Amino acid sequence: MESSSTTAGGARRQATRQKLYEAAVTLIAEQGFSATTVDEIAERAGVAKGTVYYNFASKTELFEELLRHGVGLLTASLREAADETEARGGSRIEALDAMIRAGLVFIHRYPAFTQLYVAELWRTNRAWQGTLMVVRGQAVAVVESVLREGVERGELSAEIDVPLTAAALVGMVLVAALDWQAFQSERSLDDVHSALSLLLRGRVSGSR
Numbered sequence: 001m002e003s004s005s006t007t008a009g010g011a012r013r014q015a016t017r018q019k020l021y022e023a024a025v026t027l028i029a030e031q032g033f034s035a036t037t038v039d040e041i042a043e044r045a046g047v048a049k050g051t052v053y054y055n056f057a058s059k060t061e062l063f064e065e066l067l068r069h070g071v072g073l074l075t076a077s078l079r080e081a082a083d084e085t086e087a088r089g090g091s092r093i094e095a096l097d098a099m100i101r102a103g104l105v106f107i108h109r110y111p112a113f114t115q116l117y118v119a120e121l122w123r124t125n126r127a128w129q130g131t132l133m134v135v136r137g138q139a140v141a142v143v144e145s146v147l148r149e150g151v152e153r154g155e156l157s158a159e160i161d162v163p164l165t166a167a168a169l170v171g172m173v174l175v176a177a178l179d180w181q182a183f184q185s186e187r188s189l190d191d192v193h194s195a196l197s198l199l200l201r202g203r204v205s206g207s208r
């Protein structure tokens with residue numbers, strides 16, 4: 001059983017790491033990974049430079065853990081949306097729709113992280129590429145599981161390519177949300193969700 005002092009110490013360290021994540025993601029989004037220094041991260045987070053190295057061995061490790069942390073939050077929000085839909089007896093289509101909204105909410109809350117994540121997916125020479133592929137796979141796997149359940153229940157066509165469709169749905173939300181943030185910021189989250197929901201339900205052609 002953990003003592004109250006141990007628990008408090010863990011909470012403080014987690015709070016410090018969160019501040020470092022937020023500082024790093026903002027700076028790297030503004031000026032790139034190579035141009036961002038540990039000194040700048042520490043200054044933006046309001047901590048001593050030594051605090052950065054106490055929590056992370058290097059700037060590379062900090063960024064790798066940032067990716068793991070951020071995509072982990074996204075994965076958890078997708079899973080929660082699916083579980084809540086299941087708990088109320090909703091269909092798998094409704095679960096996918098809820099996951100689209102959860103993804104939009106996440107991106108609206110963490111736009112800088114999302115920009116970094118999408119940019120890093122295209123770079124294959126980074127030290128953290130292996131970690132990025134693992135955490136990306138975890139997020140997509142949540143969508144895959146809902147798609148497979150939909151096929152098994154007869155709600156979705158057995159002809160769909162589950163892995164590719166899952167990746168396409170995640171990609172659709174990421175790219176549409178970034179476009180929304182950058183070029184159509186006057187739109188509400190409900191408006192963007194409604195448009196993507198139509199795509200999910202196959203009603204773009206006008207057929208019912």
